[in-house]
Amino acid sequence: MPKLARDEGGQMGRVTGDGTVGKALEVLDQVAAFGRPVRFGELLSQSDFPKPTLYRFVQTLTNQGMLAYDPERQTYSPGLRLVRLAHAAWDQSTLAPVARPHIDALSNAVGETVHLAQLDAAQVLYIDKRNAGKPVEMYSQAGKVGPAYCTGVGKVMMAFLDDATAKTVIEQQSFHVFTEHTLDSADALRAELSDIRQNGYGFDREEHEPGIICVAMPILTDTGRVLGALSVTSTTSRTNLAGLEAYVPILRETAAKITREAQNWSFPDYHTKEATRI
Amino acid sequence: MPKLARDEGGQMGRVTGDGTVGKALEVLDQVAAFGRPVRFGELLSQSDFPKPTLYRFVQTLTNQGMLAYDPERQTYSPGLRLVRLAHAAWDQSTLAPVARPHIDALSNAVGETVHLAQLDAAQVLYIDKRNAGKPVEMYSQAGKVGPAYCTGVGKVMMAFLDDATAKTVIEQQSFHVFTEHTLDSADALRAELSDIRQNGYGFDREEHEPGIICVAMPILTDTGRVLGALSVTSTTSRTNLAGLEAYVPILRETAAKITREAQNWSFPDYHTKEATRI
């Protein structure tokens, strides 16, 4: 019997070994994880790959523009091609562009910080954000990742996953304790998720950062599949959970609108992208 | 003799066949190029790969989060992992974060649209942008690509490449004629680049879009390596080339500041990224 290592459950949860491509991407992640340009040697000391293997991966990725090599400093960093591809990803994601205006409206209505998030593997990935006062804060916000088990958006998304996916996602949570309110076990989390399923929405009760609370609403398709989540964040100095709960109706309504548009978005060439304007 | 297909010249210019990884990334690009979610079949009809091969690439990429599969519509689009990686790319690129405040300042000073660009393969990739009036326009701006031979930023960057790289980059230009001023041959371009080298800066004389003109300045290291380029864009109704030329000093100064900071940026753990805040 050949490979049976294929991902069994849902398509969530990174598989650490699909062939050469998987390994190469693992290397790419490692470089990105450094958070700064790295030398080949540093990479090597962290890596499980033998020297020549790693070397060739780095070469290939650099050739491909997935890594950028700085000949002056002899360092590698994530490459420009990623920026281009991510641009496409953001553009095409049914959720992000569709949700944009609704997030604007929501943010104006509530006057608090609003987040749009999706699940990437077992982490929360923030797709878009509106800050309390200021207009928009810029791209470097989108793309940020956070833990799922101790954020409002993370929990509401997990609450509505199918059993198989939920299982693998929960298994991958670290349950690092950030504050005295952080859920610190899979069991505690499962209980909370059950509550959330009951209510249809969830809170972050200072579970990630002291003083920071939020109310979160999942964005689900008609069939109940998780598309993403919305949240309104505030501080304990400005309001409390009851105060945030007042936003539930508008959150629910916003989520519903987003769902509706995202579903109706049957893409018969909705915009022919011409040679990029300046 | 085994492979000699390795890239001979500079590390610019995508190589279309480095092994399995290269092929997989080719598929990724194809999906991104569609500009909308695609079905497997559509992809297949465009692809040179035989059905099972393409199928497995798509599987692998999906497993890896580089593609996202929508089970409802049975379509693929560029995945979330790209957004995360691009976030890292943007963060780490020495240029983008260093240049940010300077671009703000420049934009305020001149009151016109400002671009920061880099070369990706033989194309211009816009890394950051400030619009005339409005504050910031959002991430979906960064990541856009444009032609190099008919934009200010493209030409000034090409002008200062080393000979080998310049050669391959020029060869890859399409010389599509957008306006009556578009340079339409490699020879015309080479002449223009020579002028630019002389002056140290360049213009876009309505070469890409009628009525749109710009003045562009390369960002070079002390050793003369091209880091990127800056430009100030305007319209023929508001000003003319002579008017734009007035911005040359401030552009030169801004570029110099960015160079200085980018070079001094010896990265001894300049920011220990803690568990991402919300």
Place this chain on the structure above:
DNA sequence: AAACCGGTTTCATTATTTGAAACTTGGTTT
């Protein structure tokens, strides 16, 4: 019910990846 279609799996063949070891390069020490 037969043909069709998009998508998925099989399996022997083929091509690629793999990594221990050897080598090169540039800088440092004896």
Place this chain on the structure above:
DNA sequence: AAACCAAGTTTCAAATAATGAAACCGGTTT
């Protein structure tokens, strides 16, 4: 200046993974 060292690069036979023609499946259409 010879010996040394560390970082990066290349070699090459063995091990592994990619390949794609063909067959298969579960719906839908004729």
